[in-house]
Amino acid sequence: KGHPETHDEL
């Protein structure tokens, strides 16, 4: 977790 691609929220 923490990689930019894991930010799946707004």
Place this chain on the structure above:
Amino acid sequence: MNIFRITGDLSHLISIFILLHKMRTSKSCIGISFKSQVLYLIVYVTRYLDLLWTFQHSAYNSLMKIIFIASSAYTIHLMLNDFKPTHDPNIDTFKVEYLIGGSAILALLFPYKWTTAEVLWSFSIWLESVAILPQLFMLQRTGEAETITTHYIFALGAYRALYIPNWLYRYFTESFTDPISTIAGIIQTILYSDFFYIYYTKY
């Protein structure tokens, strides 16, 4: 995607429409903190930089990100041009330097990864949690706020408050954790809580 997340996002969208509708119908930006609006633009631009490389991952997320950046920029455009005469900088005096500085320090100290994108993302999360302060400060200084402005602040606050049950739900259903967003989201909701209380007793 759960009911809390979608309701939160819709609440955020509604807040934007309320704000733009208010400005366009009243042809003024009275009661709106320019400083808060600038902070929100900084928040959206620094957080949604990932549009450049995650654009194809989720049409929903990408569309919302574009709407948030564009509407925020448009709001600032209106405040700087069309409705500039109605903006009174003398009552919009919150020292945003501390908010930006504090968010930058937290972002640099505790990012998920020390990469530019991750630090900027973290910065945006912290900054969002306090970006409403100039607006609330202005509200306090001017006393009575227009109903429509009050609804705008409520919808904007409800968005992040609704993300809290979303994170709880995701923790139990998919072991999802995002401590930075969660802590900042709780702080954000606490900052709004006094306002929420007044809103509920009034409406």
